[in-house]
Amino acid sequence: MSDNMIDETVAEIEQEDPQVEDDDAEPEDLLAALQQVLKRARFHKGLARGLHETVKVLDKKIAHLCVLAEDCDEAAYTALIEALCDEHQIHLIKVPEKKKLGEWVGLAKFDVNSNIKKVIGASCVAITEYGEKSKALDMILAHFA
Numbered sequence: 001m002s003d004n005m006i007d008e009t010v011a012e013i014e015q016e017d018p019q020v021e022d023d024d025a026e027p028e029d030l031l032a033a034l035q036q037v038l039k040r041a042r043f044h045k046g047l048a049r050g051l052h053e054t055v056k057v058l059d060k061k062i063a064h065l066c067v068l069a070e071d072c073d074e075a076a077y078t079a080l081i082e083a084l085c086d087e088h089q090i091h092l093i094k095v096p097e098k099k100k101l102g103e104w105v106g107l108a109k110f111d112v113n114s115n116i117k118k119v120i121g122a123s124c125v126a127i128t129e130y131g132e133k134s135k136a137l138d139m140i141l142a143h144f145a
Contacts, residue, residue, distance in 0.1 A: 036136035046129025054126045058084040063126040069098035072123040
């Protein structure tokens with residue numbers, strides 16, 4: 001392969017990456033920022049989803065942030081998560097719907113056309129690894145400062 005062809009290929013690859021700029025755009029509100037942070041954390045295998053996984057990482061004190069759905073049916077469930085977050089000084093964010101939270105953390109099934117077919121609700125999620133820095137992460141950390 002000649003040096004000319006390598007230079008042209010590198011130039012084409014550099015031009016094809018507009019998604020990076022789109023993902024690092026300034027989010028409008030805290031929930032949009034949280035959605036971006038959850039997406040990055042899922043990509044970096046830094047999520048604990050569900051009560052059992054979340055309680056384990058909260059108890060080990062390796063969680064950086066916990067997200068709890070406000071429409072959770074079990075009062076004992078929410079009391080346990082809130083108590084563990086308070087005890088270990090882990091930040092807690094509440095979101096309105098568990099179905100939305102489930103969609104954000106990848107608990108959705110898609111059809112052939114990439115339309116959402118079914119969403120499994122997630123009442124609680126803990127972030128153990130944020131991934132790379134972003135404006136959305138800075139917005140969330142500034143919210144707790």
